[in-house]
Amino acid sequence: MNYKFSHKLDGLKPSAIREILKYSSKSDVIPFSAGNPPSEAFPINDIQKITNDILKNKPVAALQYGVSEGYEKLRNYLKEDLSNRFDINCDSDVIIVSGAQQAIDLVTRTFCNCGDVVICENPTFIGAITAFKSNNVNLVGVNLENNGVDVEKLEKAFKQNPNAKIFYTIPNFQNPTGITTSEEKRACIYNLAKKYGVIVLEDNPYGDLRFDDEDINPIKSLDDEGIVIYVGSFSKIFSPGLRVGYISANNKITQKLVILKQANDVHTNLLSQITVFDFLTKYDIKAHINKLKKLYKHKYDLMNNCINKYIKGYKLNYIKPKGGLFIWLELPESIDMLDFCNKAIKDHSVALIPGNVFYIGQNIKSNAFRANYSAPSDSQIECGIKIIGNMLK
Amino acid sequence: MNYKFSHKLDGLKPSAIREILKYSSKSDVIPFSAGNPPSEAFPINDIQKITNDILKNKPVAALQYGVSEGYEKLRNYLKEDLSNRFDINCDSDVIIVSGAQQAIDLVTRTFCNCGDVVICENPTFIGAITAFKSNNVNLVGVNLENNGVDVEKLEKAFKQNPNAKIFYTIPNFQNPTGITTSEEKRACIYNLAKKYGVIVLEDNPYGDLRFDDEDINPIKSLDDEGIVIYVGSFSKIFSPGLRVGYISANNKITQKLVILKQANDVHTNLLSQITVFDFLTKYDIKAHINKLKKLYKHKYDLMNNCINKYIKGYKLNYIKPKGGLFIWLELPESIDMLDFCNKAIKDHSVALIPGNVFYIGQNIKSNAFRANYSAPSDSQIECGIKIIGNMLK
Numbered sequence: 103m104n105y106k107f108s109h110k111l112d113g114l115k116p117s118a119i120r121e122i123l124k125y126s127s128k129s130d131v132i133p134f135s136a137g138n139p140p141s142e143a144f145p146i147n148d149i150q151k152i153t154n155d156i157l158k159n160k161p162v163a164a165l166q167y168g169v170s171e172g173y174e175k176l177r178n179y180l181k182e183d184l185s186n187r188f189d190i191n192c193d194s195d196v197i198i199v200s201g202a203q204q205a206i207d208l209v210t211r212t213f214c215n216c217g218d219v220v221i222c223e224n225p226t227f228i229g230a231i232t233a234f235k236s237n238n239v240n241l242v243g244v245n246l247e248n249n250g251v252d253v254e255k256l257e258k259a260f261k262q263n264p265n266a267k268i269f270y271t272i273p274n275f276q277n278p279t280g281i282t283t284s285e286e287k288r289a290c291i292y293n294l295a296k297k298y299g300v301i302v303l304e305d306n307p308y309g310d311l312r313f314d315d316e317d318i319n320p321i322k323s324l325d326d327e328g329i330v331i332y333v334g335s336f337s338k339i340f341s342p343g344l345r346v347g348y349i350s351a352n353n354k355i356t357q358k359l360v361i362l363k364q365a366n367d368v369h370t371n372l373l374s375q376i377t378v379f380d381f382l383t384k385y386d387i388k389a390h391i392n393k394l395k396k397l398y399k400h401k402y403d404l405m406n407n408c409i410n411k412y413i414k415g416y417k418l419n420y421i422k423p424k425g426g427l428f429i430w431l432e433l434p435e436s437i438d439m440l441d442f443c444n445k446a447i448k449d450h451s452v453a454l455i456p457g458n459v460f461y462i463g464q465n466i467k468s469n470a471f472r473a474n475y476s477a478p479s480d481s482q483i484e485c486g487i488k489i490i491g492n493m494l495k
Numbered sequence: 496m497n498y499k500f501s502h503k504l505d506g507l508k509p510s511a512i513r514e515i516l517k518y519s520s521k522s523d524v525i526p527f528s529a530g531n532p533p534s535e536a537f538p539i540n541d542i543q544k545i546t547n548d549i550l551k552n553k554p555v556a557a558l559q560y561g562v563s564e565g566y567e568k569l570r571n572y573l574k575e576d577l578s579n580r581f582d583i584n585c586d587s588d589v590i591i592v593s594g595a596q597q598a599i600d601l602v603t604r605t606f607c608n609c610g611d612v613v614i615c616e617n618p619t620f621i622g623a624i625t626a627f628k629s630n631n632v633n634l635v636g637v638n639l640e641n642n643g644v645d646v647e648k649l650e651k652a653f654k655q656n657p658n659a660k661i662f663y664t665i666p667n668f669q670n671p672t673g674i675t676t677s678e679e680k681r682a683c684i685y686n687l688a689k690k691y692g693v694i695v696l697e698d699n700p701y702g703d704l705r706f707d708d709e710d711i712n713p714i715k716s717l718d719d720e721g722i723v724i725y726v727g728s729f730s731k732i733f734s735p736g737l738r739v740g741y742i743s744a745n746n747k748i749t750q751k752l753v754i755l756k757q758a759n760d761v762h763t764n765l766l767s768q769i770t771v772f773d774f775l776t777k778y779d780i781k782a783h784i785n786k787l788k789k790l791y792k793h794k795y796d797l798m799n800n801c802i803n804k805y806i807k808g809y810k811l812n813y814i815k816p817k818g819g820l821f822i823w824l825e826l827p828e829s830i831d832m833l834d835f836c837n838k839a840i841k842d843h844s845v846a847l848i849p850g851n852v853f854y855i856g857q858n859i860k861s862n863a864f865r866a867n868y869s870a871p872s873d874s875q876i877e878c879g880i881k882i883i884g885n886m887l888k
Contacts, residue, residue: 103692103720106660107751108608114754136560144558150550153766157543165537165734167529200593200738200760207759211629215501216609229761236604236758267499299496327496341558343765345593358500361507365629367597368622371764372736373546 113235122443126453132486134473135453137277137338137427143397143476144341145381145390152380156373164373170364171356172198172348173375179382180334184350188323190332195353197360200370202307202335202347206233208366209303209331209349210268212358214239219266221259221300223251225460225468227277230270230305242266243462246276248421250283253290260298268301273321274309275426278460278472282424285318292324300329307335308426310391313399315424328352336378338427339391344374398427401475405429405483412491430457432470433494439468442493450489506628515836519846525879527866528846530670530731530820536790536869537734538774538783545773549766557766563757564749565591565741566768572775573727577743581716583725588746590753593763595700595728595740599626601759602696602724602742603661605751607632612659614652614693616644618853618861620670623663623698635659636855639669641814643676646683653691661694666714667702668819671853671865675817678711685717693722700728701819703784706792708817721745729771731820732784737767791820794868798822798876805884823850825863826887832861835886843882 126135156164171177177196184190199205206229214220216238222230224243234241242263244255251271260266271291273283283291295302304321322332328351335347349359363369381387402423409418409431419432433439439456446452457468475483519528549557564570570589577583592598599622607613609631615623617636627634635656637648644664653659664684666676676684688695697714715725721744728740742752756762774780795816802811802824812825826832832849839845850861868876 103722103745105747106606108604108606110604110608111751111754114758138560141555141559144554146550146554146558149558150547150554153546153550154543157539157546161537161539161543162534163736165539165542165736166534167531167730167735200764203758204760211501211503213499213501215503229758232754232758236755329496337560342560342761343556343558345760345762345764352496354498358504361504361625362629365507365596365622365625366600367593367738367760368735369738371593371738371767373767374764 110236110238114232122447122453122455125447128451130451131447132452132482133477134486135455136477137474138477139338139342140397140477143394145385148381148385149341149377152377153373156376156380160376164376166372168369168372168375170360170369172370173372173379176375176379179379180348180350184332188319190320190322190350193328193352194350195356196348196350197356197363198370198375199347199349199363200367201337201342201345202305202333203229203233204366205333205347205349206230206270206303206305207237208359208362210234210237210239211362212355213267213301217265219263221256221263221266221269222462223271223276224462225278225457226270226462227272227305228459231462241462246279246281248281250281250287251291253287253294256291257294260294260300266298266300268303269295270303270305271321272305273318274306275311275423275428277308277426278428278455278457279421279430280423280426280428281421282318288318288321289324292321292330295329296327302330303333304330305333307338310339311395311398311427312425313395313402322350328354331355339394340378340381344371344377346370346374346378398425398476401480401483402429404480405473405475405487408484408487412488413494414491427474427476429473429475430470431473432457435469437469439471443471446490446493450493452486452489503629503631507625515840515846515848518840521844523844524840525845525875526870527879528848529870530867531870532731532735533790533870536787538778541774541778542734542770545770545777546766549769549773553769557769559765561762561765561768563753563762565763566765566772569768569772572772573741573743577725581712583713583715583743586721586745587743588749589741589743590749590756591763591768592740592742592756593760594730594735594738595698595726596622596626597759598726598740598742599623599663599696599698600630601752601755603627603630603632604755605748606660606694610658612656613661613663614649614656614659615663615855616665616669617855618671618850619663619855620665620698621853624855634855639672639674641674643674643680644684646680646687649684650687653687653693659691659693661696662688663696663698664714665698665700666711667699668704668816668821670701670819671821671848671850672814672823673816673819673821674814675711681711681714682717685714685723688722689720695723696726697723698726700731703732704788704791704820705818706788706795715743721747724748732787733771733774737764737770739763739767739771791818791869794873794876795822797873798866798868798880801877801880805881806887807884820867820869822866822868823863824866828862830862832864836864839883839886843886845879845882847883
């Protein structure tokens with residue numbers, strides 16, 4: 103049969119980095135590509151104890167159908183936690199989703215008709231770009247500065263796109279650039295969104311993984327109009343394989359999200375929802391996150407030192423991240439980055455992601471690559487950066 | 496803020512049975528409403544042993560990110576199983592999804608643009624109706640006969656709707672009617688779909704729960720053109736809370752489905768995918784299904800006997816199901832069924848679903864209700880049917 107697929111799929115071309123990703127899964131590759139936590143980041147023993155306990159003492163609660171909103175105890179815990187930590191409230195409800203990716207997809211479906219506009223930081227998270235495109239919306243990218251999105255250009259984008267429905271932002275240790283949006287800019291983004299009637303979709307998967315300094319409150323904490331949708335995830339601080347994330351938003355919005363969630367996958371895996379809840383309430387989540395912060399800070403420092411040591415003769419344009427999982431290196435001169443990353447993986451088994459794939463707009467050239475430091479071992483970090491340095495010579 | 500939601504949500508009105516469902520969750524209610532397995536249907540000890548084993552011996556495989564296609568060993572097992580049992584092959588691939596509900600949603604998104612038509616058996620599964628509507632497609636219902644869809648009317652619907660992209664069918668023990676599509680009709684459906692270039696979406700959540708007789712091969716087994724998409728689920732034979740289902744389709748289709756799956760939730764919960772695989776390969780799935788069949792046959796027989804005993808003076812129009820979870824009773828005279836079911840829950844704590852909610856088209860009246868026999872206990876079945884009989888007097 104000659105299939106006629108939906109137009110939604112037109113914008114979703116086979117990825118330019120498919121080749122890189124294909125090679126990346128090999129065991130001898132240095133994994134600077136994905137955002138995977140390392141094996142030692144999973145609280146394996148605790149998860150084993152918890153699931154064992156659940157399947158012994160309340161198995162039916164974990165194995166039976168649940169409600170689309172999510173496990174009520176987990177929802178209540180998160181509501182209180184968000185309220186305590188960030189002063190998030192004002193009729194905000196919390197629903198559980200199957201990872202932050204589902205949150206982005208459901209929010210888009212809730213607000214966007216075909217042809218509506220979503221405004222993004224440019225560059226931004228590939229998964230978000232794919233989710234937006236799969237919903238047939240038009241994407242408008244706004245450049246990033248060292249302290250977050252260029253707010254003048256953001257206002258211009260809001261003005262020029264009266265059918266803009268959503269502004270998507272990752273304020274902490276942005277993927278891929280590692281940039282953190284300053285407190286001032288957060289307020290500015292909120293005020294602009296309010297002025298132009300645009301929903302802010304605030305994605306915060308890495309926020310807990312801050313190396314030093316004080317947390318900056320999320321944009322959601324400023325929200326007295328119900329225009330900010332806050333998305334959290336347990337993928338980076340607990341386990342990505344279990345697919346548990348959450349959305350905090352005004353309850354008029356969550357009511358709509360729940361309808362679409364029900365139509366999409368009924369509810370999120372219950373055993374994992376209860377596992378997350380038990381970990382949060384019966385185990386030491388703070389100690390666990392502190393352990394992760396130390397681990398990632400160490401890996402980041404090592405990668406940073408190796409860059410200074412091995413990538414010589416280049417004045418790299420690189421904003422030092424204050425947390426998260428990624429560094430973003432812009433090389434000073436014109437390099438075909440796709441070609442460079444292809445060579446890195448094929449000739450040297452170093453998996454990097456070329457910067458251009460994170461940009462809205464197909465033909466943007468980028469001198470940058472993204473390197474992840476959470477997945478590789480210490481020796482892989484040293485060895486991989488050394489190889490990159492030699493390639494640049 | 497005065498939210499402007501997507502038009503997708505326009506067709507998704509608050510459910511007419513919300514009140515019934517609200518009361519249904521109370522513990523003293525007789526649960527004839529949902530399609531939940533009873534507690535004793537879950538292989539709790541096996542699941543406990545399996546998850547324990549996974550988290551002891553291969554925890555990282557279960558807790559790390561996985562690929563969107565699903566756990567490879569489970570995919571390969573299912574490919575072989577479908578090939579052995581049903582002769583399903585012809586370039587068919589298998590991908591894992593977060594329950595059959597996600598399969599329906601993803602298939603719709605893969606083939607349908609706004610305004611395209613999906614043709615359904617009428618009445619049909621509420622979750623499918625919601626998934627279709629949430630994708631802004633137009634639904635056309637085709638009446639059911641005792642041995643499946645009215646194929647003359649189906650052809651007429653195909654002719655009248657040149658933008659029909661999908662025909663959605665549940666050939667075994669259909670939800671809500673319990674009707675099984677005959678072998679002849681399956682062939683007829685396949686040939687019509689081929690003639691009119693429409694994809695058949697074959698949903699088979701209950702197929703394994705056949706009381707007696709031989710299995711009838713799925714429509715997919717006839718498919719030499721790659722026009723049938725077969726959806727299976729572990730919700731009814733293993734656990735709905737773990738949200739694991741699968742899609743078997745031509746690999747040109749699965750390639751598109753995987754892109755949308757990735758944009759939707761990255762991948763299905765890995766711990767549960769591996770748990771399902773281990774159960775299928777290391778435990779006695781056949782014995783488990785035989786146990787379920789016996790249990791449901793017993794409950795069905797009991798409900799059937801109670802109907803004959805307590806609902807007297809009515810010649811009920813009721814097709815005896817050959818498996819699955821539901822019976823569908825059409826009362827011979829005009830009753831306001833929504834009113835009847837509201838009374839049943841509020842005055843008598845018996846939860847039934849009024850037939851009209853399963854129909855395409857808002858204003859269809861129905862003299863039928865759906866009663867589930869898997870969830871209630873034996874004494875609840877007897878007591879509930881007795882109450883319904885008294886209400887009808």
